[in-house]
Amino acid sequence: MTIALQVLVSGLAAGGVYGLFAVGYSLIYRLTGIVHFAFGDLVGLGVFTTLLVLAGTTPVSRAGATEPRFLLALLVGLLLCVLAGIATYVGLVQPYLSRGSTVGWVAGTAAVAFAIRAAIGATFQRSSYVFPDPLPFHDVGRSGFVHLGGAQVQARAFFVIGLAVALALASAWFLERSRYGRGLRAVADDAEGARFVGVPVELLVALAFGLVGALAMIAAIAAVPGEAVNANTGTLLGLKGLVAALAVRFGPPLHAFAAGLVLGVIEAAIANVHLGGWQLGPSYREVLPLAFVLLLISLRPSPEALEERE
Amino acid sequence: MTVAALTRTGAEVRRAAVEARARWGPGAWLAVGALLLLAAVPFASLPGVRVDALANTLYLALAATALGLTVGSAGLPSLGTGAFMAIGAFTSALLVARSGWPVEPAALAGAAAALAAGVISGGVVRLRRAFVAVSTWLLAWLVWLFLLAFPSISGGSQGLILPQKTLVGLEPTPTVHFEVALALLVLTALAIAAARRGAPGLELSALRQAPALATALGVSLAARRLAAFAASAALAGLAGALAVQLQGVADPASYDPFLSFKLLVAVLLGGAAATLGPATGIAALGLIGLVAGPLARLLHLPFERFDTAVAAILLVFVLALGGEGIVPWLVGLVRRGERPRREAAAPAPPAAPVANEPVLRATGLRKAFGGVVAVDGLSLELARGETTALIGPNGSGKTTALRLISGASLPDAGEIELAGRDVTGTRTASRVRLGVARTLQTTSAFTELTALENVLVGRGVRRRYGGLVRAALATPRARREAGAAEDAALQALALVGLERDADTPAPELTSSQRRLLALAAALATEPDVLLVDELAAGAGAEELDGLAAIVERIHERGVAVLVVEHNLRLVRRVADRVVVLAAGTVLAEGSVAEVAASSVVQQAYLGTQRL
Numbered sequence: 014m015t016i017a018l019q020v021l022v023s024g025l026a027a028g029g030v031y032g033l034f035a036v037g038y039s040l041i042y043r044l045t046g047i048v049h050f051a052f053g054d055l056v057g058l059g060v061f062t063t064l065l066v067l068a069g070t071t072p073v074s075r076a077g078a079t080e081p082r083f084l085l086a087l088l089v090g091l092l093l094c095v096l097a098g099i100a101t102y103v104g105l106v107q108p109y110l111s112r113g114s115t116v117g118w119v120a121g122t123a124a125v126a127f128a129i130r131a132a133i134g135a136t137f138q139r140s141s142y143v144f145p146d147p148l149p150f151h152d153v154g155r156s157g158f159v160h161l162g163g164a165q166v167q168a169r170a171f172f173v174i175g176l177a178v179a180l181a182l183a184s185a186w187f188l189e190r191s192r193y194g195r196g197l198r199a200v201a202d203d204a205e206g207a208r209f210v211g212v213p214v215e216l217l218v219a220l221a222f223g224l225v226g227a228l229a230m231i232a233a234i235a236a237v238p239g240e241a242v243n244a245n246t247g248t249l250l251g252l253k254g255l256v257a258a259l260a261v262r263f264g265p266p267l268h269a270f271a272a273g274l275v276l277g278v279i280e281a282a283i284a285n286v287h288l289g290g291w292q293l294g295p296s297y298r299e300v301l302p303l304a305f306v307l308l309l310i311s312l313r314p315s316p317e318a319l320e321e322r323e
Numbered sequence: 324m325t326v327a328a329l330t331r332t333g334a335e336v337r338r339a340a341v342e343a344r345a346r347w348g349p350g351a352w353l354a355v356g357a358l359l360l361l362a363a364v365p366f367a368s369l370p371g372v373r374v375d376a377l378a379n380t381l382y383l384a385l386a387a388t389a390l391g392l393t394v395g396s397a398g399l400p401s402l403g404t405g406a407f408m409a410i411g412a413f414t415s416a417l418l419v420a421r422s423g424w425p426v427e428p429a430a431l432a433g434a435a436a437a438l439a440a441g442v443i444s445g446g447v448v449r450l451r452r453a454f455v456a457v458s459t460w461l462l463a464w465l466v467w468l469f470l471l472a473f474p475s476i477s478g479g480s481q482g483l484i485l486p487q488k489t490l491v492g493l494e495p496t497p498t499v500h501f502e503v504a505l506a507l508l509v510l511t512a513l514a515i516a517a518a519r520r521g522a523p524g525l526e527l528s529a530l531r532q533a534p535a536l537a538t539a540l541g542v543s544l545a546a547r548r549l550a551a552f553a554a555s556a557a558l559a560g561l562a563g564a565l566a567v568q569l570q571g572v573a574d575p576a577s578y579d580p581f582l583s584f585k586l587l588v589a590v591l592l593g594g595a596a597a598t599l600g601p602a603t604g605i606a607a608l609g610l611i612g613l614v615a616g617p618l619a620r621l622l623h624l625p626f627e628r629f630d631t632a633v634a635a636i637l638l639v640f641v642l643a644l645g646g647e648g649i650v651p652w653l654v655g656l657v658r659r660g661e662r663p664r665r666e667a668a669a670p671a672p673p674a675a676p677v678a679n680e681p682v683l684r685a686t687g688l689r690k691a692f693g694g695v696v697a698v699d700g701l702s703l704e705l706a707r708g709e710t711t712a713l714i715g716p717n718g719s720g721k722t723t724a725l726r727l728i729s730g731a732s733l734p735d736a737g738e739i740e741l742a743g744r745d746v747t748g749t750r751t752a753s754r755v756r757l758g759v760a761r762t763l764q765t766t767s768a769f770t771e772l773t774a775l776e777n778v779l780v781g782r783g784v785r786r787r788y789g790g791l792v793r794a795a796l797a798t799p800r801a802r803r804e805a806g807a808a809e810d811a812a813l814q815a816l817a818l819v820g821l822e823r824d825a826d827t828p829a830p831e832l833t834s835s836q837r838r839l840l841a842l843a844a845a846l847a848t849e850p851d852v853l854l855v856d857e858l859a860a861g862a863g864a865e866e867l868d869g870l871a872a873i874v875e876r877i878h879e880r881g882v883a884v885l886v887v888e889h890n891l892r893l894v895r896r897v898a899d900r901v902v903v904l905a906a907g908t909v910l911a912e913g914s915v916a917e918v919a920a921s922s923v924v925q926q927a928y929l930g931t932q933r934l
Contacts, residue, residue, distance in 0.1 A: 033703075035432075042453070046453060047453060048456060048460075050456075050460060092442070105639065106825045108643070109642070114641075114642075115398075115400055115452040115456070116394070116398075116400045116591065117404070117642050118640060119452075119453075119456040120400070120584075120587060120588070120591060120638055120639075121584050121638075121642060122640055123402060123460070123584050123587075124584075124588075124635035124636070124638045124639050125639075126609065127581055127584055127632075127635045128632050128635040128636065129635075131632045131635070132632065133644055136342045169672065254462075255457065255460075255461070256461065256572040259457060259461070296471070296472040298464060298471055298472075299468045299472060300468055300469050300472055303461060303464065303468065304465055306355075306442065306461070307458060307461050307462060307465060308443075308445075308448065310450070310458055311443070311444050311445070311446035311447050311458065312446050314446065314447075314449060314450055314454070318450045318451060318454045319449055319450060319451070319533050320449060320450060320451050320452075320544065321451075321535065322533060
């Protein structure tokens, strides 16, 4: 029971972040029919830019974050993340989409992914860094942990869950209600039709590329002070988000978000749950859900994923 | 028995030798010379050249060449080749280091493991390209994360240290590896070139250009693509298995998903459409690495990362220029505007006239889309040597009826019998094989192929020895069959009057010629029943005579023809029997004169107004 609560809270916290990444992948796929391979790394770029502005490339203490400089750093990071997202669409996706070249955007976005990972790795050469904590969770409970019915739970986890759910609901509401959101839905439905009735398709989609990055980055920044970060952080978060989005076949945003939550809990369960002396353990955490989704898509693809033959 | 087999083999070898001699030219001499020169490199002890690095590059080139089949011919953007190399590498490494296997069977086991992984994940080849890319990308990450998570299998950060064992009976020096890798690369390139020229390459490229049209001609998308994907996987596994023996250690860190990406970069850089493109791309990346290394040291950057960045930037550059890669570009420089000419074939004489025996019988077909019933209780009988026309106003269900009969969609109710056999549940590809062919309403063709090649795609269902392995090995039967297929395709072209345009690229044909081309491709499947959708659409009055003559000729060959036609002048010329559809049901049926005289038909066409 104790462990179940612990698994649930830490799983939902991790899953909330995956979920917001999944929302990004899903929305981009529905708008353009592409899979943005550099999405995770673009968010990683934003996170590390924040770290760079905040503290340079030297290891920092937790205290560094309380300075007002944090806000500036966060803004710079977010801005870069948004601009890089827009640039990716304008420079690497749109030209190939208009030419109908799949290989073009696949290789282009993958190239950006590896280039960013390389750049982060070259700038931050230690194997891992601590991200300074902007919020005083360290002082809550016993050095950041609270007791809950015998379970030890990170206080930050509740904040991350709440923030992620709020962001997901807000973005769903935004898509449903706002003028911009309606425009995006029109594009997702029928891009040519939207263009015909005067929707500025390219502008909306480019903005969407930037905004989903910002969304995912806020979630990531909220979550990362809990653990060490390195050049693979963004990549791996992106990978989890992609797995979740693929599990619901790039479905509506809230479906993708829910899939992210489920993935987080499953991962936590795989890592921690003992069943009568039998335990999978942390080694299986990354591998099993990935293998499962891959088999699912290979052996039981949904009709809309199949190549059009008629 | 043995003597007879030996005699046959001898005769085949002699015939192959004669063919080879007939095609041998200066290009072949040049290739052999270049190959010998390359093979001599390790013995030259050139300053600054490390043979082990060269051998490793050749193994990478082997994997990239295999990937070329997936990317170039099948058009599938695979980001997972490194995963198959890793599977091959660790399977063979574990067998050699832990179970004491010799190198050669371990390498084959590695290739088999990669093949198995390719088949299991091969379901993705049925998907849209975006999904293929994402699934293979996940596969690359899955294998890498697995190796990192299980140090007991992968040896952890140290990797698996391998004992030195003999390779092909020799001391496993870098030179031996170099020659083995070179031999495998050459054999693979030859096999892939043969497969590309043969039925598999043609059909893969047809599937890449127009999946719907290729499927309508009976090409099985899943089977063809799976074969290419799995073959690529197996070869990548073999390359990984041998490369790991050369390196002496299986290190998980070197199977980062970047390896998969680098291989894709090499393929695109060198040119996916050319068999030698991928290997050239690997060589180009190697040269860039030679330049990038000193540059990185100058800039105080860690070399490995720099390599990554350079490869990534380079690729974006090549793609942004819309380039097809190095090899196609070079070939384009050398060869310009050459087009072979061949003698026009004559259509084969019609077979002996056959009795009008019924061949296809549809009863009570019904199909609804949502609440709209497109076809309701349609019954139809098609007989050999009889031309039936299906006419009716727009939206009366003609095309739906055609789709039901061809297997493009399955009926909600009703039965379809072909020569006494129930085929109601079978889909397009198998119905084409059973003898029901259909031309599509659109004037689509495979735009990268010539007219003859377009027709050869349709011929594919009648091949028995056109599989990937036979085509790659160019077995005597496969070659004989390829020759026969070409003759049959030329005759089909002649039947529709396109015999002079056999080598014309499809986009250079006019749209009415493309319609005829589609008809020839459907005829090449040797149908008993031919379904023709809107042959005369957009045709001028002066073309009708020609079209009528072509339908007449097909009819004479004992084919049961069903034409869906708006052009009633053509219908009057060719139809033995007319079926009038309205709102999904048969309104009238009979000879042209009977139907034309029927008052219900007049009402359906003209409305109730009196003229």
